[in-house]
Amino acid sequence: MSNHMEVTINVGLLGFGMSGRLFHAPFISNVAGLxxxxxxxxxxxxxxxxRQRYPETMIVETVEAIFEDEMIDLVVIATANPTHYSLAKAALLAGKHVLVDKPFTVSSSEADALITLAKEKQKVLSVYQNRRWDSDFKTVKKVLEANLLGKLIEYEAHFDRFRGELKKDTWKEENLPGAGILYDLGAHLIDQALVLFGEPQQVYADIKTQRTGSQVPDYFEVVLFYGNLKAILKAGMLVRETGPHFMLHGTKGSFIKYGMDVQESDLKAGSFPTAVATNWGREPEELWGTLNTELNGLHFNGKIESETGDYTGLYQNVYNAIVGREEFEVKPEQARNTIRIIELAMQSSREKRTIPYSLS
Incomplete structure (x- = not known):
């Protein structure tokens, strides 16, 4: 243990809907120093x-109560997508460090403007791409880093749900900038592909509205091309019988993984990372992925234990980066590239053609 005092970073959280309640507050509270x-x-x-969950925390009714408070170091924005840019801008102008929930912004030009402003103000700016800390994604990353599949040829990731009815009283079902499944779930799948493979050469997409009465896209297939490698990203709301979450195929073998990281369902069921710390983010054995490959001349076909997932890692990294101990894992430029791919995907779907990737 180091004997220096922990620096305290005071956090102001904007929004206590599902995102603030499940994905932010529990993990902020789980990091010493935040x-x-x-x-x-x-x-x-x-x-x-x-009030019930965080009796020590002040509950305020205006954003100004956070922006104008000199004690607040970091502002976390967990509000509706269309408000991300204006709130992040206001927080930076108020001299705060900023963490924005995904999707970063609605457009890549807004993202660029925030990146420029953060540099001018010498404040940190990051985006909550928590799915990098999913158990299965961490496992996929390890499989690739260990070169267990030979040269990767195809990567396919799905984020499927079954919700035939439209949700009532949510901005997510309204035809607003930044609404729809591509901004919501696509932001996760695209970010994961960028972490693994970097920026693509071309983007192709098919985006649809499949449910009756839906005002927003509720299905997409986005394909990112990297020379000989193809990354296929899909999500839909009308998938009652789900297939694999990840499918990877290489010159030596395949890795197939069913089921989703358990953290979201645990959070919804009322478990939090501190209360059940021993088993937090550990996948049950029936969800472990199957590796079928050749290892040193031996044919291996069997389950491999999933890595442990924990979104606390994102907030621990944010804390360490603010106090100068490590680099940010989620750089705002990466999050901007994700938004850029969403824009190119929408263009591809409209024009029914493959679009070369470029930042402008």
Missing amino acids: NLQKIKASRPESIALA
């Missing part, structure tokens, strides 16, 4: 829940 000082909540039920 102090959840204020939560901005508006709905009566959100205010009541925030």
Whole structure:
């Protein structure tokens, strides 16, 4: 243990809907040195829940109560997608470090503007791409780093759900900038592909609205081309019987993985990373992926244990980066590239053609 004092970073959380409640507050609270000082909540039920769960935290009703508070070092934005840019800009102008929930912004030009402003203000800016800390994604990364599949030829990742009915009373089903499944789930799948393979050469996409009465896209297939490697990313709301979450095929073998990281379902069921720390983010054996490959001349076909997932890792990294101990894992430029791919995907789907990747 180091004997130097932990620097305290005071956090102001904007938004206590599902995102703030499940994906931010529990993990902020789980990092020594991060102090959840204020939560901005508006709905009566959100205010009541925030007070019950975080009795030490001040619950405020305006964003100004956070921006104008000199004690607050880091502002976390967990509000509706269309508000990300304006709130992040206001927080940076107020001299705060900023972490924005994904998707970073609605457009890549907004993302560029925030990156420039953060540099001018010498403040850190990062994006909550928490799915890099999923158990199965961490496992996929290890399989590739260990070169267990030979030369990778095809990577396919799905984020499928079954929700035939439209959700009531949510901005996510309204035809707003940044709404729809491509910004919501696509932001995760694209970010993961960029982490593994970098920026692609071309982008192709097919984006559809499949559910009756839906105002927003609820299905996509995005294909990123990297020379001989193809990364296929798919999500839909009308998949009752789900296939594999990850399928990787290389010159020596394949890795197939069913099921999703368990953290989201655990959080929804009321478990938090501190209460069940021993088993947090550990996948049950029936969800472990299957590796079928050749290792040193031996044919191996069997399960491999999943890595442990924990979104606390993202907040631990944010803390360490702010206090100068390590680099940011989620760089704002990477998040900007994700938004750029979403823009190119929408163009590809409209024009029904493959689009060369470029940042402008």
